[in-house]
C-alpha cells in the first residue's frame with residue numbers, strides 16, 4: 001500500500017450537522033457528510049466483491065456516524081447509527097475525496 005500524501009492532525013465527527021471534519025498536516029481541511037461517507041462505504045458488502053456487483057446505496061440522508069476510530073496509522077473505521085460498521089476509510093481516500 002502506498003503512503004498517503006497527507007496525514008490527519010485532527011478528526012472531528014459532528015453529529016449535530018452530520019459532518020466529519022479532518023484537518024490535514026498540510027493545513028488543508030476535509031468536510032465530508034456522514035451521508036456521503038455512508039453511501040461511499042468501501043467495504044466489500046457495500047461495493048460488491050467485483051466491480052460488476054457494485055451497489056448504489058440510497059436513503060441515508062439522516063444517517064449519523066456514532067463512532068470514529070483509528071485503524072493503524074493509515075485509516076479510520078466509522079460506525080454508523082444504521083448499524084453499519086465495517087467500512088475502513090483510508091486517509092488516502094479521505095484526502096482524495098476532499099478535492
Ligand SMILES: [Zn+2]
Pocket residue numbers: 041042043044045046047084086087
Ligand atoms: Zn459498507
